[in-house]
Amino acid sequence: MRRILIAGSPGAGKSTLAREVARRLDLPLIHLDRHYWRAGWVPSDDASWRATVADLAARPAWVMDGNYGGTLDLRLPHADLLVFCDLPRQLCLFRVLRRRWAYRAAGRADLPPGCPERVDLQFLRYVWRYPRQSRPRLLRGVRTWAPELPVVRLRTRAEVRCWLAALSHP
Template sequence: MVRYVDMSAAADLLGRSNRIMVVGCSGGGKTTLSQKLASRFDLDYQSIDRDVRWLPGWRERDRQAQRDIIAELVSHERWVMDGSSPSTFDLRLPRTDLVIWVKMSRMACLRGIAGRVWRNYGKVRIAMAEGCKEPLPDREFLSYIWNFERKHAPIFVRNFDLHGPDVPVLVLKSRREVTRLLDLIGASG
């Protein structure tokens, strides 16, 4: 069974955590939150998209190579890892002290993507691999966001149970909750 924790317990745990996974749907704010946590607690920031999955020009790295890189990254002592691929939860969860699940509504995620495209269209954003310029979202990507809660959230829960039953999980369901957490840990600036 997933070990959910409340906001105040998570804020306390964050001060003692060396390895934090931040997961959730695209556009929910994982990257921004992860970078603020990394800065506040002096942890290495690792982006699955930038450091593991994508090669220049939006070419996807081979799955085994991705797993090899993840295995190496999680061996480090202190990190925040931003990325949602459940195919590597078996490698990440056993090394994780705390999971933060950014579980925004589909509309909040779509607004997040719209803002990201507005700010970064045609540019490579900081959490993306070199040569991967921000595109307009295609139908497949929009469908992924629209159906995330129904199709992917249950996979997250199964993997939390299977690979990290003792790892505490904080669920943040709104931007207001994210802001509240950042305020609690003194990282809202």
């Protein structure tokens, strides 16, 4: 496994898991949020964003975390494994709110400089609707662009811990 894509709801633990997987497997870590956002939460334009993702996905090895459903067609065909953090929405909402409090005075490593942690009603709605709207899009993307791609679907914190333990001891 040289290219591992980690996706899931905000607050599901994608960035934390990606950091740990990259460390354990000694692979480069790519946080898509660091590449998409500019200071002040200014998004990349569509054309340059797709070009950036195509370049990142073409690299020989990585652990990449992030959703960005509009670029699944660029990322999934390059991946050797998809790790889908599919934890309960209530847990994800709790973690998003806890993260906002924890990073109220400092930036997060998975975000670019000038993008302080924030939570608004639109973001909370996105987290709440993720299982109904974004989960099907991700799974449809796998069937469409990478039907042979192995998928590890982690639904509980215990499953995350067990999968990480197995990763360390094949």
